[in-house]
Amino acid sequence: MDEFELIRRYFDRAEQRPDIALGIGDDGAVITPGPGLQQVAVIDTLVEGVHFPEGYNPADIGYRVVAVNLSDIAAMGARPSWMTLALSLPQTDPDWLESFSEGLLAAATEFDVVLVGGDTTRAPQVVATVQVVGEIEAGRAIRRSGAMPGDTVYVTGTLGDAAAGLHGLQTGQPVRQLVDRFARPSARVSWGRSLVGVASAAIDVSDGFYGDLGKLLRASGVGAEIDLACLPLSESLAANFAVDEQRRFAMSGGDDYELCFTASAALPDPGILRVTAVGTVTGNPEIVVRLGDEVVPYTDRGYLHFG
């Protein structure tokens, strides 16, 4: 199977959007940006042996490489529009490609983002890079740099599940609900959209809440006080781990892909946007971690790829 047959069979789908003038198959794709809009561009790579083990379910890799990008789109408050894929593989295995493309296109369909082109190459291990471009009303993108002292720090959903799920896989004691949170992360695109004009700053939690909050705060030139007792935990996490482990996963576990954001104004209908207030932005440029009235020393900076 050559690269054209590979693309035609697994990735070229008929569905298009009116803004996609030319999709897969030429030297480039042609996209018509809408009037009065800006675009948001993000790119993320998953490497076999680094981000997932050899032999990992290809459908989950395909879904995941789209979801991690959409999470960045969500953290900007944008709507995803189109994406490109660069896929390096050791060989062409039709079963692997069938599964990978199924997962990738499932995420694309779920979030209404069109695959418009790509590049396939050979490499010693699987490397999947997706770039997503989204749209946002001009001037409305939510940056990391807008947090102000006095703002409340919020997170969406629950923290620590994905890391606990991965831990369960690695120790041979997987908990289904937690593993699912790792395998098929939910990009918070609709929640991100509802934060436009509400959040003063936002970031997605990919490397761990503590580390990613730190990036937001540094970009804003501020600090925060966080209360460990406020961290939102799932029933599955609470039922399967001791309290210290729950908090460690919630503070430092990566791969949750929830949104961490700051806001001074009232939030939209909490029935639509599931969020928890976990602390307050301060003028002191550091993170103070409390458990009720007590300050808890905490130094983890989250996962850094070249730390």
Next chain:
Amino acid sequence: MDEFELIRRYFDRAEQRPDIALGIGDDGAVITPGPGLQQVAVIDTLVEGVHFPEGYNPADIGYRVVAVNLSDIAAMGARPSWMTLALSLPQTDPDWLESFSEGLLAAATEFDVVLVGGDTTRAPQVVATVQVVGEIEAGRAIRRSGAMPGDTVYVTGTLGDAAAGLHGLQTGQPVRQLVDRFARPSARVSWGRSLVGVASAAIDVSDGFYGDLGKLLRASGVGAEIDLACLPLSESLAANFAVDEQRRFAMSGGDDYELCFTASAALPDPGILRVTAVGTVTGNPEIVVRLGDEVVPYTDRGYLHFG
């Protein structure tokens, strides 16, 4: 050095363009598309051990990964605007990064394309993926599918130099001018721009002239007759190889990044656009290769990554 320091030190440059509202450093970049324009998106990956040998000059890798993308932009007739980079590395070597970023940003400066964001990850070998987005007047992109019987087949510049340069490197008899053509391929962006409204179809020569012409013809549902005696050859290629080798490099050698295009109308000032007519588009969907009046059997299909 963590990934933030890596990005700040080697890739974050102050220069911006008015359409780049937010560049490197947030969850995504924010771009303002212009009125009445379409955008062209391309993506290409270079893998160590596949596209370049281990220990290859990092500056040339950086330049090359931009140039190969710009070549696709050129083949669409578009103007490059912005790009993202996904870079996987075994470790952070400051000398390597200094050199790679120098080459990458040299190409960016030369072609006025801004690096707006990226992703750095760890991998067993170097994998560099660049996506470039360019602009084109709405409806004017040059597709592969527009060639008509009777059109003339043209190529820009000279063919076979890059493959001959690589051959020289591999056999220990490098010829400087030919090696340079491999190491720092020229993306024909300005020539591509001058072909808008002139070329009926275009493709860039990355996998070899014969194979890439075949892709253009298949996309157009036509064929062509090509005259080997017309292929444009450089003085360096002619001086260092036998005639048969020259023609083999010119027909099937990859990495030239010239443009192959078809046109029925007169071409712009040949002083600006250096092109050579090499054949004629036919209604018979195959490539007939001639040497003067004689038909020469030829079956090479160019380099396919998963052939």
